[in-house]
Amino acid sequence: MKVERVELRRIGLPLVGVFRTSFGVERDRDILLVRVEAGGVEGWGECVALPRPVYSSEYLDGAVEVIRRFLLPAVRSLPQHRAHAVEPVFAKVKGHPMAKAALQTALLDAELRAAGTSFAGYLGGVREAVPAGVSVGIMDSIGELLDAVDGFVEQGYQRIKLKIEPGWDVEPVRAVRERFGDILLQVDANTAYTLADARHLARLDPFDLLLLEQPLPEDDLRGHAELARRVRTPICLDESITSAKSAADAIAMGATSVVNIKPGRVGGYLEARRVHDVCAAHGVPVWCGGMLESGIGRAANVALAALPNFTLPGDTSASDRYYARDVTEPFVLENGQVRVPDGPGIGVLPDPDVLAEVTTSVIRL
Incomplete structure (x- = not known):
């Protein structure tokens, strides 16, 4: 599998109510979605880093930078862009597990959709x-x-x-x-x-x-x-x-x-x-x-x-x-x-109309 395009999309989803923890108060979610295109299929992953480094040292802007500057070049260096294959090259980048997880999940989703296999x-x-x-x-x-x-x-x-x-x-x-x-x-x-x-x-x-x-x-x-x-x-x-x-x-x-x-x-x-x-x-x-x-x-x-x-x-x-x-x-x-979704890959896709409405920025690579 060879990745042809990657999209880093930020979306904003309002919460139905205030959610408060010892880390702070959340009223809406700033979310980074990763989309890859490979061999005629698409794969999706979600980065769970928060906007501020309060749950862990990661934060969303940093995740975008790490994916762009370090993780994607590591993927491009491989002859085949398979989810298992990226782990050794990702290991050379210290930390940033949430950024790594988002990109690897998108790759795995695409791989499984192409094979007709469910995530579960x-x-x-x-x-x-x-x-x-x-x-x-x-x-x-x-x-x-x-x-x-x-x-x-x-x-x-x-x-x-x-x-x-x-x-x-x-x-x-x-x-x-x-x-x-x-x-x-x-x-x-x-x-x-x-x-x-x-x-x-x-x-x-x-x-x-x-x-x-x-x-x-x-x-x-x-x-x-x-x-x-x-x-x-x-x-x-x-x-x-x-x-x-x-x-x-x-x-x-x-x-x-x-x-x-x-x-x-x-x-x-x-x-x-x-x-x-x-x-x-x-x-x-x-x-x-x-x-x-x-x-x-x-x-x-x-x-x-x-x-x-x-x-x-x-x-x-x-x-x-x-x-x-x-x-x-x-x-x-x-x-x-x-x-449990039983369709290929993660078994769901975003609604294009809803996605367009909640998108705050898109980086296409």
Whole structure:
């Protein structure tokens, strides 16, 4: 397969409501889509980097620059532009896994469309639909939080994840548990605490949470291992897991007993599958995290979540959780699940009219 054209397209999608985490407040999404043309087919990928380097060191403008100046020339240097083949040349560019993931996903999508193979089938998916969880941001009041959770429970989401930070943790969790009983409930701290907060975080133990996600900074594996000894709630790592090797190291240290896999964070879906395999080999369950993706990124995530060791509901929400109108046909919630696309590649394409309306810039190469 030889790539003939590449398009870097920025789009702006307004969120249906304000989404607040310890990283800040989001009211709309600035998204980079990568489109490749090769052999009469097109492939799409989505870059999940944020406009500012707050979740990781990556940010959208930097991702555009890295793709243009370094990753595309690396692809052009290869005799065949296949998704597996780009990994060794991408490795020569330090960091920037989200930029790498976006371009590699577009290449893989085109490759699979040409072969008539679905993303889920290629990765090794075993499910036609995956259980859907939903992430609930930090609210202005517990009453507002309870109203939001009530709506998601009524819609049929199988798991609720609450974002927490110092000052918004024990009491919101207590209120949700008391109001909604034995629903599957977990919390996500996005690195907002330190090991000095261990005694406070142990106050979450009585609420029978599925997991406590990334409580400490991403580089503090020893701290997570020590915290795991001090609390009963299972520790799950997110930002700390950047590769299959880092997952193996974290498991060996006792720093995690559950892993959140985000393909953009680990450099793409091929590495995400390796993380899945490492965790499966060690008996560590995984689930698919989300970055408020459009239908392009969501389609690939849902396919990944169909793999056998994804035994916990992920952030594979329906499209209307975040967007009144998506760029693809919307993903919908059916009996608490989202169907896995079974068409070639990621199984979806953007609507040209909607895409034109939400596009803010295009670079054609």
